[in-house]
Amino acid sequence: MYEARLEDFAQIISAEMGAPITLSRTRQATGGLYCLRSTIAFAAEYDWQQTRSTAEGGPAIVRRLPVGVVGAITPFNFPQMLIMAKLAPALAAGCTVVVKPAPECPLDALLLAELVDQAGFPRGVVNVVPADKAAAERLVSHPEVDKIAFTGSTPSGRQIASVCGRDMRRCTVELGGKSAAIILADADPVATAAAMEFASFANSGQGCVSQTRILVPRAQERLHRCTRGHGRVAACR
Numbered sequence: 203m204y205e206a207r208l209e210d211f212a213q214i215i216s217a218e219m220g221a222p223i224t225l226s227r228t229r230q231a232t233g234g235l236y237c238l239r240s241t242i243a244f245a246a247e248y249d250w251q252q253t254r255s256t257a258e259g260g261p262a263i264v265r266r267l268p269v270g271v272v273g274a275i276t277p278f279n280f281p282q283m284l285i286m287a288k289l290a291p292a293l294a295a296g297c298t299v300v301v302k303p304a305p306e307c308p309l310d311a312l313l314l315a316e317l318v319d320q321a322g323f324p325r326g327v328v329n330v331v332p333a334d335k336a337a338a339e340r341l342v343s344h345p346e347v348d349k350i351a352f353t354g355s356t357p358s359g360r361q362i363a364s365v366c367g368r369d370m371r372r373c374t375v376e377l378g379g380k381s382a383a384i385i386l387a388d389a390d391p392v393a394t395a396a397a398m399e400f401a402s403f404a405n406s407g408q409g410c411v412s413q414t415r416i417l418v419p420r421a422q423e424r425l426h427r428c429t430r431g432h433g434r435v436a437a438c439r
Contacts, residue, residue, distance in 0.1 A: 219307045225405055233280065233286075234285065234286035271300065272299045273341040275302045275338050292351070298327050299328050342362050350362055351374045387419045
């Protein structure tokens with residue numbers, strides 16, 4: 203059912219957040235399917251219960267139990283893939299989930315909600331709440347939410363971790379940022395420049411690998427010429 207709607211996901215994601223349709227088809231929509239399939243395969247083999255030996259030599263049973271209600275807060279740049287990366291493992295563990303997509307791109311999340319309903323999930327197991335920052339803050343601080351899974355900015359992640367730490371609740375934060383490219387002395391200048399261009403602009407520049415800092419050895423004068431204007435190039439001694 204999910205796989206049959208990949209083209210719909212691709213079209214929606216390109217329309218709502220501006221990814222090229224080629225990337226939406228090959229990365230954006232299919233990324234969600236990859237997360238779903240990987241989780242299913244992992245969950246089928248995962249050892250949910252183990253019997254271990256105690257210090258006294260007797261047996262001890264270790265069970266992995268659902269944490270409870272998971273709040274999944276996702277960004278705009280890879281919306282469906284990052285929703286599924288949080289939703290699928292939470293469901294596999296037996297948790298219920300409240301998905302709060304970025305306000306810039308709610309439509310792919312609503313399509314996912316439609317598919318969840320068609321799949322026959324009980325009401326309340328998966329909840330999609332398209333809303334703004336105030337709703338995310340309420341979700342983070344809600345006493346009946348047992349865990350927050352967040353992908354987004356460092357300031358927001360710091361605030362979420364602070365609230366969850368205060369309340370002794372679990373949180374997982376994946377914090378974005380623009381990565382530096384560190385070029386080694388033996389790098390091929392043309393190939394390296396082409397790879398950095400793809401990494402920075404493949405998603406219309408909306409990615410946490412957009413390289414605005416490029417560190418190049420002074421000996422790589424040719425690479426300096428290739429990358430100048432691409433970002434801020436700093437020569438290394």
